[in-house]
Amino acid sequence: MSRGIVALAGGVGAARFLSGLCEVVDPAEITIIGNTGDDMEWNGLSISPDLDTVAYTLAGVADEERGWGIRGDTYESLGWMARYGMETWFKLGDRDLATHCFRTDALRRGMRLSEVTRRICEGLGVRARLLPVTDDRLRTRVETSDGILEFQKYFAEKRCEPEVRGILFDGVETARPAPGVLDAILDAVAVIVCPSNPLISIGPILAVAGVGEALRVTTAKVLAISPIVGGRALKGPADRMMRGLGLESSAAAVAELYRDFADVFVLDKVDKAERSRVEALGMQALVTLTVMKNRAARVALGRAVAGALELDPRPEPTP
Numbered sequence: 049m050s051r052g053i054v055a056l057a058g059g060v061g062a063a064r065f066l067s068g069l070c071e072v073v074d075p076a077e078i079t080i081i082g083n084t085g086d087d088m089e090w091n092g093l094s095i096s097p098d099l100d101t102v103a104y105t106l107a108g109v110a111d112e113e114r115g116w117g118i119r120g121d122t123y124e125s126l127g128w129m130a131r132y133g134m135e136t137w138f139k140l141g142d143r144d145l146a147t148h149c150f151r152t153d154a155l156r157r158g159m160r161l162s163e164v165t166r167r168i169c170e171g172l173g174v175r176a177r178l179l180p181v182t183d184d185r186l187r188t189r190v191e192t193s194d195g196i197l198e199f200q201k202y203f204a205e206k207r208c209e210p211e212v213r214g215i216l217f218d219g220v221e222t223a224r225p226a227p228g229v230l231d232a233i234l235d236a237v238a239v240i241v242c243p244s245n246p247l248i249s250i251g252p253i254l255a256v257a258g259v260g261e262a263l264r265v266t267t268a269k270v271l272a273i274s275p276i277v278g279g280r281a282l283k284g285p286a287d288r289m290m291r292g293l294g295l296e297s298s299a300a301a302v303a304e305l306y307r308d309f310a311d312v313f314v315l316d317k318v319d320k321a322e323r324s325r326v327e328a329l330g331m332q333a334l335v336t337l338t339v340m341k342n343r344a345a346r347v348a349l350g351r352a353v354a355g356a357l358e359l360d361p362r363p364e365p366t367p
């Protein structure tokens with residue numbers, strides 16, 4: 049097998065970027081290592097929001113306007129859950145429910161999350177390989193002005209309103225990388241850190257034993273894309289979280305978080321003044337358009353990244 053491409057991914061930003069990349073390079077060459085810190089058990093179901101966002105987007109079924117779940121979904125089951133006094137603050141769609149039923153049942157019968165995810169991707173027709181960073185329990189908790197909150201309580205129920213004072217990864221001391229994670233990084237020709245929140249999407253991935261070290265020692269060229277443009281997060285609370293932790297909310301500050309392993313850092317044209325700060329960290333800076341408003345913008349960003357990493361173009365389909 050040829051040396052592949054690895055992508056470290058959170059949710060929406062990563063999924064959009066990867067959908068563009070998959071049009072530029074062969075998806076079968078890509079291994080996506082997904083964040084599981086956002087996972088939770090809710091109303092008896094095992095939910096993996098970031099893995100699902102990536103899988104649904106690459107399958108072309110994601111509800112891109114809402115930012116999660118499946119396009120055209122309905123929410124009838126939530127109304128019925130309310131009748132039984134179940135929680136309804138997490139808006140699970142009826143179609144989406146099938147994924148959580150499948151995952152919950154398979155995990156209960158002893159299947160590993162990586163195998164469950166492989167089967168979900170197979171069922172959805174996703175060609176890239178999607179691996180959870182770990183099969184073990186890993187849960188992000190946010191220290192806030194309202195106390196320590198489970199990630200989805202902070203994000204979805206409280207809409208990121210409490211002030212962030214710290215971030216914890218519960219279970220990280222014992223979590224082991226899922227089968228294939230470290231080998232994929234060590235054998236890769238290129239590693240891409242997607243434009244995801246560096247603290248709560250990429251942070252949990254880097255925190256799993258051996259992942260940071262693998263990124264430091266791999267011979268792959270490592271490229272990271274800023275999720276911060278003009279000081280603001282493209283999606284989600286990354287900017288406020290960075291400020292809450294005493295960091296500057298800027299592309300250059302994200303580059304600093306990745307300085308141990310990134311060779312190339314991609315920043316938006318509006319942040320071109322930060323180029324010299326990125327270069328001073330010993331990285332090559334690639335200044336391009338990074339805001340993915342439409343499919344053409346995703347493909348253009350995928351092409352710029354593939355060019356910087358000298359990746360083979362996707363083979364043309366045979367007539």
Ligand code: FO1
Pocket residue numbers: 058059060086096097098100101115116117137138139140141144200203204205
């Ligand atoms: N995000 C919300 O802000 N509110 C929700 O009710 C919500 C429901 C939901 C259901 C399934 C799913 O896969 C994701 C869902 N999300 C929801 C998104 C999710 O919480 C976040 O996108 C990620 O965890 C952050 O990356």
